[in-house]
Amino acid sequence: MNLASLKKIRxxxxxxxxxxxxxxxSACQQQPEPEASLENDINAEQPVPMSADPAEPNDIVVAADDAPESEVADDTIASVNTGVxxxxxxxxxxLKVQATYKDEENSVVLVTNKGTVSLEQTNEGSNPEVFEGATAMDGTQGFVQWRVAxxxxxxxxxxxxxxxxxxxETYQCNKSG
Structure with a gap:
């Protein structure tokens, strides 16, 4: 190789x-970011904090202009479901039967596809408990007797x-679930 070709290669x-x-x-130098525009903000997905807590407010608000008790007394019904x-x-x-026992009143309400009937307990025992009513399941003249063991x-x-x-008509029933 001659000296001229070495100089060209060098x-x-x-x-x-x-x-x-x-x-x-130039790749390592920071480039200025483009200015944010309203259109970019609208299209950008905003981060939303996630929580396992419900989205209900924790603040209790008491309205000072609530109606007085005398105005709402007739519209308000309170009930306590103890012993139910x-x-x-x-x-x-x-036949599917939904039974609501009201132990303090010694009664039961039976709801079926044939109707709804309220029954009163007729015995002092607890095994079996005997409830009776003076109407048929559909509310007409007749009777219903419910014995539960x-x-x-x-x-x-x-x-x-x-x-x-x-x-x-007699139905044998077993508790579901």
């Missing part, structure tokens, strides 16, 4: 080295009849 290598170092230096137990029974022949009221028997007391 100048090419130096030029390539300078170009590479300029590119790497609800159970669902599946019966054979097919076991301390957890696990099984029951409904006997019901309309105006003709000789045609009694």
């Amino acid at each position: 100048s090419s290598v130096v030029t390539a080295g300078l170009l590479a170092s300029m590119i790497s230096i 137990t609800q159970m669902v029974y599946l019966c054979s022949p097919e 076991h301390t957890e009221r696990e099984t029951g028997v409904i006997r019901t009849a309309g105006a003709d007391a000789s045609k009694v």
